[in-house]
Amino acid sequence: MNPILEIIRSLVENAGTDLRRAVSLAAAMAIESGSQQEILRELESPTNLGSRWLRAALTERAHGAGAAKPLWEEVVDQNGCEIPDVMLHCARMLARSGDINGAAAMIRIALHNSREYDLYIRAETVARKCRTGFGSKRRVKVALLSSSTTSLLRGVLELQFLRDGLEAEFYEPPFGTYFQELLRTDSGLKFFAPDYTVLLLNWRDLGLSGIAANGAESERAIERVKEMWQAAMELPSGKIIQTTFTPPQFDANYELSSLMAHGKCRTIRSINEALYEARGDRVILVDCERIAAAWNGKWEEPLLWSSAKVYPAPAVLPTLGEHIASCVRTELGLARKLLILDLDNTLWGGVVGEDGLNGIQLGPPSAIGERYQEFQQYLKDLKERGVLLALASKNNREDAMEVLLRHPSAVLRTDDFVSMKVNWEDKVTNIRKIASELRLGLDSIVFLDDNPAERSAVRRELPEVIVPELSGEPAESIAALECGLYFQAVRLTDEDRTRNASYFASARQAEMSKSVGNVEDYLAELSMRIDCGAVDAETSIRVTQLINKTNQFNLTTPRYSHEEVEARMKSPQFWCRWYRLKDRFADHGLIGVLIAQVTGKHWNVDAWLMSCRVIGRGVESFMFRDLVQFARESGADRITARYIPTSKNVLVAQLLPQFGFAETGKTGDFVLDVSSAKLSECKFLREAKVA
């Protein structure tokens, strides 16, 4: 084989992480050596991402965008994840062919899935050309006041705002004039009247000594920042977004910088603390110490500070921009509200329908299981502060519910979800249904799924929904979800904490109101499972409890002690049964009791009662059928029963006639001829072991 082909091939196949660079190099080499056609023949059945990428790139050069388009669509990584660089390239092609909307949609996805500054640089110009394609509905005016160069940050923010449907107008005062701009009454800033004033300062502005003699420097610095806030607040309606200070990476005082009361590092922390205390309603602080910690020494680039006054390092800008943009989003009410989750390989490892309750990976001792459990805890924490969780999963409902109800390591339980669409319908339909049930817009939804095909379908059909890429590696799920800061909040109210409960109730009500229109559909959707058995030592306590506290659905309202129940349970003269019910919302546990006294061929109903929580589900029909079947088997010819009215049990006044019992003439006494009893079908109650 031609040695150059060999080189080019091994270049893209062994490129590792920096694939874009390798492909660009390989393409340049192919063109330079004039071996494009030969390489393309070589790459007819590409084996990995690098060769698929190269094939698309060379095809585009040789045969044009049209021929390359289907090839570009195949360029996804081994986990099926979209490559932001490739999406950006496709956006460029679409933009050139005049499809501005298509290009904007691609750029949006690329920007949602990348925090690489390199990508932002390359996206800037093409995004501006496609500006109208983003369909921005709102305008926002942002002033960037900083002791550093703001134009790089501005480029990043502009892209992030465009992506989020915001047309931003920026004001950047001349370098080095931010303080005067704030204080002067006739400045460009005052004329601009920003909605948001971003104040990006750094430790150099504080003028701190290595170890100061006293707290004077610190107090002066705090006063200066407050003075700026004061001035910014004189602007008509604006809010201030202030970044906190980070200690310099290098400090000749080493640990002393924090150990000494007035060491630089400690002083910077105390300044931040003072700013948090003093901030009030109109100032939002972005915690840069936390961001810097995650960037591990890469937060600043001394060289670029000296040559171009760039702060922080360009690589950090997309992350910092995301923090700022997310604060603006949440202030405008554009933060996402609802997270819709898949189950298998998203909330636990494995497929419950195949691996079973005990076969899936969730919780220790499996390392992967621990990652999934930690992810569930993270989601639970989101829920606790007001983010709504819902499920859209292709699964047998029973299998999925079993995990949520019974798995010992599951953190998320059925009542953590405001809606659960666990069925075999497509995800797009289910997401639409959840949105309309909760009366939320699609633009308040984030959807998380490990399956690239599902993600792609949702992105295509529901572009308003944000669909983060998941690598399938549970250790990366939290990062993939958090990096977009979709659920940013800058204050926490009691309402946030209880939001889930109220949505849960309203979702249930929506279900209920549907039942007015169509009871059968409602009952069918509940996926009820009923279980029954003879009262035994284990169930007798709960049976006693139910007998004594049930008022509404209680035919004779007996009140028996535990001993009395046990006596009946053990006596051959009594037939004692319990009933359990479970549905997709909950396991209701033991909810029904039916006891009959048997005297030869005569059965007499001694107790018939049911918990009010499951009234209207048709459980009584099931109980009636159970009774008649046993009576028949024992050779009984008649069943008698009595309705004893109380102030609360009018609900069951018609129960006996409804099942064909005839009045005996004595008020409240009924009789049923066992042979002619009609047993109704209980089609919505599946008989199955509940526990």
Added chain:
Amino acid sequence: MVMSTLLQLNIIFQEVFDDPQLVVEPGTSSSDLADWDSVAQVKLVLAIEEVFGIRLSSDELSSIHTVGDFMTAVARYKS
């Protein structure tokens, strides 16, 4: 090597300025391209550092004015 460096630089320039028709030569300077301002300069440097996997020095940062200067800088690291 020189050729492929120029080819790659050309791709970077095309991307940063979003102009697929843009052709740069070693002699192309910041005064030839209207969009090549100080912000673009930083972006070009960052993109070039990324693509070639290099880190330019303070000296180079302040002395780069033409495509040829970039080529020289890249060559220094690649030799």
